Every structure is written in structure tokens, then in C-alpha cells.
Amino acid sequence: MKGVPVADLPLPADAADWWRSAAIYQVYVRSFADGDGDGTGDLAGVRARLPYLAELGVDALWFTPWYLSPLADGGYDVADYRTIDPAFGTLAEAEKLIAEARALGLRTIVDIVPNHVSDQHAWFRAALAAGPGSPERELFHFRPGRGERGELPPGDWPSQFNGAATWTRVPDGEWYLHLFTPQQPDLNWAHPAVRREHEEVLRFWFQRGVAGVRIDSAALLAKDPALPDLAGRPPEPWPPGTGEVHPYIDRDDLHDIYRSWRAIADTYGAVFVGEVWLPDSERFARYLRPDELHTAFNFSFLSCPWDAGRLRTSIEETLAEHAPVGAPATWVLCNHDVTRTVTRYGRADTGFDFAAKAFGTPSDPALGTRRARAAALLTLALPGAVYIYQGEELGLPEADVPVDRIQDPMHFRSGGTDPGRDGCRVPLPWTAEPWRDPWLPQPADWGTYAADRQGGDPDSMLSLYRTALGLRRAAGGFGGGSLAWLPAAPGVLAFARPDGLVCVVNLSPAPVPLPAHTSLLLSSAALGGGGLLPQDTAVWLRT
Incomplete structure (x- = not known):
């Protein structure tokens, strides 16, 4: 497998545009599956679970960093991009994984962290x-x-x-x-050697069959050479219209870097997804021009509360941002940095803000699960690509990690006030039997979420995701294409997709009637009497 370009591998007929409407599954290797029983997830574990991922119905796998790392920040402190961390396996195993996944119709996306390296690099x-x-x-x-x-x-x-x-x-x-931890020194992207090295890293992985790259902190690489003080200005992106240039966020120098990367990716038929969040939609769209990144993550939707008006605004603004450059939107409910969907949607404040994270925030798991099921159908019905974080298909809640077991630097850098991100990184429950000595402890009740148990339950979250992803692929009208809003009662989202497909989500406090339709394809929960759509429920219809 070593050295084989992507273009030389077998691909479906729609290979050129697969990324425009793909369902992509995020694998946090350390917590996905343990192949050797040492309590840490590894590539052997992933390889053993590839049939599960193929059956789930996703199109690609995004792996968070699997490279050699001291793991000061969950692998985002990379010591060597050409070596797999021994805790996860070997380069030869990674090459086998890429090939075996491709044989099952699953492409591989790897993570590149260009802003910084490990202090052990x-x-x-x-x-x-x-x-x-x-x-x-x-x-x-x-x-x-x-x-x-x-x-x-x-x-x-x-x-x-x-x-x-x-x-x-x-x-x-x-x-x-170091914009992150002291163990993550920032690189000087004005130095030609830094650019050459990362271009060679891209070629290294593309030659091994990788179909895409996710770019971490993609708007932070370029710095004002003078490194001037902020002098009281906010550290986040500055509002549009100020005319001022931030010293280290969204600088124009970045676009030349990504144009050079795109030229390399095009040689291999590979794609990029950038971790880019900017309040200025015009500047955001610049990263998605035809000669730069293919896609970028949609953080406004991820952090949006469970509110019909706010969600509709987020959807409309996202589609409007992408339209001028012809790039597809991406949709995601949670990831390895964010409170799990079930827990977040069960809280009084259903949005997400890193600054608001705190220990002991109450959540209603039944309410959160009902909303998460509806959100799954909403997200999978929107035009563009969708990302599913591992365990989301199992309906996992955020885990309460004992304070003495927390490893995330966000917790320690906050002086202990922030619970950190370990609660969404706890190892997955494949069976009712917990992992042996897992690197993060699994809650005692997680056997109820086990994949083998849910697989045989037609009403489980796993069955819902499998059915939805299968319909999404088979129906054709979901994924790419247009979206047209339909008349709906306050608190209800209703929109039409191509081929007579309609999605309706009821976020109002009372049941609502369904629009005229010829068939009910899928519902996130049972309908009420008279075929009414209950609160916090979504349906897919054919009209």
C-alpha cells in the first residue's frame, strides 16, 4: 500500500464529488476500540471495527492525530508526522487500515496541526x-x-x-x-523550511492513500512579524468592518499557504476541511475559494441552542456563506472538544460556549436523548456534508470523569474550574463488559449504551442512525442539492429537498399536524394520536 496515490485506488463512480455530501465519522483513536487490551484504543481496534463503521453507512473516517506524541494535548502536540505513536500501533498498521477501509468503501481523513508542534519535536x-x-x-x-x-x-x-x-x-x-500549552510551541510560518516540511508531510500521507486532511486551528498559522500586543483588544476574531488586522487570526498570508497546499491535494485527488471559525462571512468564504480549502467546519450550527428560530438563522447564514464560492456546507453536532449532544440538549442552556463550561451543570438525559434523536434527522437532512463524532450514534452522554483522573490541559490551565474535554473522550462501550483498565474510566451504567445491545434494538439510537444514513444514501435527495423552507407553525422547522423529500422538526411545546405527504420515511420518535408530530421530534417525509 505504501506510496500508492489516491488516484490509483478503486473509487465509486461519484468519486470526484464524494466530499460534497459525505457522511464522515470522527475517530478519536485513543478511545475508539482497544485491540490489545491495554486500556488504550489503537489501530488494531479500529481495523477490527471497520465492518461496524461500514454497516453504519458512513462514507469516510476522520482520525484525530495518531502520530508520535507525548499526548500533552490529546495528540495535538505532534512530535513526528511520519511515525505512528507506539500506543496506537505502527505506520505499517496505518497503511493496512487505510487500505482495508477503502476496500469497504470508507475513505480516510487525517489531522494535521500546522500551528505548532510538540516540545519533543x-x-x-x-x-x-x-x-x-x-x-x-x-x-x-x-x-x-x-x-x-x-x-x-x-x-x-x-x-x-x-x-x-x-x-x-x-x-x-x-x-x-505558544498559543496553546507550553508543550506546543508555535511554528514560524514566515520561514520557508516550515512551509516545505508541511508540504512534504501532506505528500507523505496522500501517497499512502489518505483521501483528505483536516486542518487544525487553520486560521492561526500566520503571525504579524512584530508580534504586537493586543493592548486590551479581544483575543478572538475582531468584528467585521473595523478595517484592522488581527496580529494572529485570519491574516491574509494564510491564503498563499493554502493555495500551495491545494495544488498538492489536487495532484492526488484529495480534499481539505479546515477548522475555521470567523464572524465575518465574507472572510470565512475566502478560505473556500476554488483554489484553497474544499470545506470548513460549521461552528455556528454546533454551538446553536435547541431553538427553532436560532437554528433556522444558523442554517440560512451557513448556506449563504458558502453560496458565493460554490462550496458545500458541513454540519456537526459535537466533536472531541465539545460537550456531547445528549447532555447539552438536556440542559437549561442548550447552546455551547467554552467559557460557560462548569462542573455540576444539571441535565435531563431523557429530554436530551429525545432532542438528540431529532437533531440527528435534522442534521442528516441538510444540504452538504455531515460529521458524526464517535459514540454519537450510540446516544452517549457526557461522562463525569473523577477529578483525579482528568488529563485534559484545559482543566489544569483553568486552575481547576473548567471540567475540560475528557467527558466526551471516554472509551466507547462496545459490550456491557467495560474496557480493562481504560485510560479514562467508563461510567458504571454505560453497558446500557453498548453497541452490541443497541444493534438488536430497532428503536435504539444506533438503529436510528443506521436507518437514517441508509436512507440518506439511497434517497438521493438528501446530501447535496437545494433547500426550500416550507410554511410552518412557530417553533417548527420544515423544509423541502430534491426528489420530493421533506424534513419537519417540531421544537414547539405542542404537537403539530404533518404537511401533506405520500409516505413517512423515518421518525425520531413515535407519532402522537391522529398522526401529530410531538414536541422535540423530527420526521422525514416523501411528498
Whole structure:
């Protein structure tokens, strides 16, 4: 399998546009499936579960970083892109996984983290050894400190993790920049060697059959060379219309980088999805021009509350953002960073904001599950691609991880006030028997969510996802194509898709009648008396 371009592998007839309407399953390897019984998920575990993923009905698998890493930030601190972390397996196993998945009709997307590397990366270790003023340090952002003896940080940029400091001092007195943890030094993207290395990393994985790349923190790479202070300005993207350029978010330099990447991807028939969130829709769309990224994640929809008006606005704005450049939208309810859908939708505040995360927030699991089932049908009916985070198809709630077992740096960087992201990263329950000594503890009641138990229950969340994904693929009208809103009562979302397909979601407090239809394809819950659509229920109809 090594060295075989994507273009040389067997593909379905619609290969060129598969990404425009694909259902993509996110695999967090460490918690997906344990092949060797050591409590950590691995590639052997994924390979053993490939038939499950094919039966689920997805089109591609997105793997969070599986590279060599000290795991200071869940693998997003990469020490070597050409080596699989021994906890997960070997490069040869990764190549087998890519080939075996392809044989089952599943493409592979890998994660690239270009803003930074691990402090154990060979480049950074060489920079520390070389000292101030060395060529090795030019690959990063090293600066002398402020103050009489250089004892103060060179700048005031806050970390992406709870606003902590972004500068760390090394023994020789200089400081280095890290927008995330101190174990993740930022790269200097103005240096040609940084660009060359990442282009070679892309080729390395494309040559092994990878069909796409997800780009982490895609709007953060380029920095103002002066690294100027924010001086009280917000660290998030600045509002549109100010005319001011942020020193490290959404700088114009980025587009030249991604154009060079796109030229490489086009050679292999591969695609990109960027982790890009910007309040300015015009600037967001620039990343999706025909010679840059293919798609970008839709964070406004992910963080939107369970409210009909807010959801409709998010859908309309998302489609409007993508229309000028002809790019497909992407839809996602949760991921490895975000509170699981069932728990979030069972709370009084059903939106998501990192700043609002707190221990002990109450949630109604029955209500959350009902809404999550309806949200699944809503999301899968929208035009574009959809991402499903592992365990979402099982209806897993957020787990309460004991404080002494938390590993996420967000928790520690917050001084212990933020519960962190480990609650959505707990290992999946494949059977009622828990993992042996899992790296994060599984809740005692998770056997009730086990995949083998749900597989035989036609009313389970797993059965709902399997049926919905099968219909989505077979019906043709879902995925790509147009969306037209239909008249609906307040609190109800109703829209038509091609081929006479209609989706209706009732978020109002009372049951509502269904529009005229010839058949009911699927319902997230049983209909009420007289065929009324109950609260927090979605249906797919054919008209």
C-alpha cells in the first residue's frame, strides 16, 4: 500500500464529488476500540471495527492525530508526522487500515496541526540546544523578555486555553510563543523550511492513500512579524468592518499557504476541511475559494441552542456563506472538544460556549436523548456534508470523569474550574463488559449504551442512525442539492429537498399536524394520536 496515490485506488463512480455530501465519522483513536487490551484504543481496534463503521453507512473516517506524541494535548502536540505513536500501533498498521477501509468503501481523513508542534519535536529540541540567535530558533517565535533582566513575557497574547500566558522562558533567558500549552510551541510560518516540511508531510500521507486532511486551528498559522500586543483588544476574531488586522487570526498570508497546499491535494485527488471559525462571512468564504480549502467546519450550527428560530438563522447564514464560492456546507453536532449532544440538549442552556463550561451543570438525559434523536434527522437532512463524532450514534452522554483522573490541559490551565474535554473522550462501550483498565474510566451504567445491545434494538439510537444514513444514501435527495423552507407553525422547522423529500422538526411545546405527504420515511420518535408530530421530534417525509 505504501506510496500508492489516491488516484490509483478503486473509487465509486461519484468519486470526484464524494466530499460534497459525505457522511464522515470522527475517530478519536485513543478511545475508539482497544485491540490489545491495554486500556488504550489503537489501530488494531479500529481495523477490527471497520465492518461496524461500514454497516453504519458512513462514507469516510476522520482520525484525530495518531502520530508520535507525548499526548500533552490529546495528540495535538505532534512530535513526528511520519511515525505512528507506539500506543496506537505502527505506520505499517496505518497503511493496512487505510487500505482495508477503502476496500469497504470508507475513505480516510487525517489531522494535521500546522500551528505548532510538540516540545519533543526534533526541531524544537534542536532550537533549545542551539541557543539565542541560531537558525534553529528561527523556525519558532523566540524573543527576549521585557523588564530590566528580561524577566517579563515579550507580549500579552492570551492562550487559547482559558486565557493563560502564551510565553514560556527557557534556561538561557529567551521566551518562546505558544498559543496553546507550553508543550506546543508555535511554528514560524514566515520561514520557508516550515512551509516545505508541511508540504512534504501532506505528500507523505496522500501517497499512502489518505483521501483528505483536516486542518487544525487553520486560521492561526500566520503571525504579524512584530508580534504586537493586543493592548486590551479581544483575543478572538475582531468584528467585521473595523478595517484592522488581527496580529494572529485570519491574516491574509494564510491564503498563499493554502493555495500551495491545494495544488498538492489536487495532484492526488484529495480534499481539505479546515477548522475555521470567523464572524465575518465574507472572510470565512475566502478560505473556500476554488483554489484553497474544499470545506470548513460549521461552528455556528454546533454551538446553536435547541431553538427553532436560532437554528433556522444558523442554517440560512451557513448556506449563504458558502453560496458565493460554490462550496458545500458541513454540519456537526459535537466533536472531541465539545460537550456531547445528549447532555447539552438536556440542559437549561442548550447552546455551547467554552467559557460557560462548569462542573455540576444539571441535565435531563431523557429530554436530551429525545432532542438528540431529532437533531440527528435534522442534521442528516441538510444540504452538504455531515460529521458524526464517535459514540454519537450510540446516544452517549457526557461522562463525569473523577477529578483525579482528568488529563485534559484545559482543566489544569483553568486552575481547576473548567471540567475540560475528557467527558466526551471516554472509551466507547462496545459490550456491557467495560474496557480493562481504560485510560479514562467508563461510567458504571454505560453497558446500557453498548453497541452490541443497541444493534438488536430497532428503536435504539444506533438503529436510528443506521436507518437514517441508509436512507440518506439511497434517497438521493438528501446530501447535496437545494433547500426550500416550507410554511410552518412557530417553533417548527420544515423544509423541502430534491426528489420530493421533506424534513419537519417540531421544537414547539405542542404537537403539530404533518404537511401533506405520500409516505413517512423515518421518525425520531413515535407519532402522537391522529398522526401529530410531538414536541422535540423530527420526521422525514416523501411528498
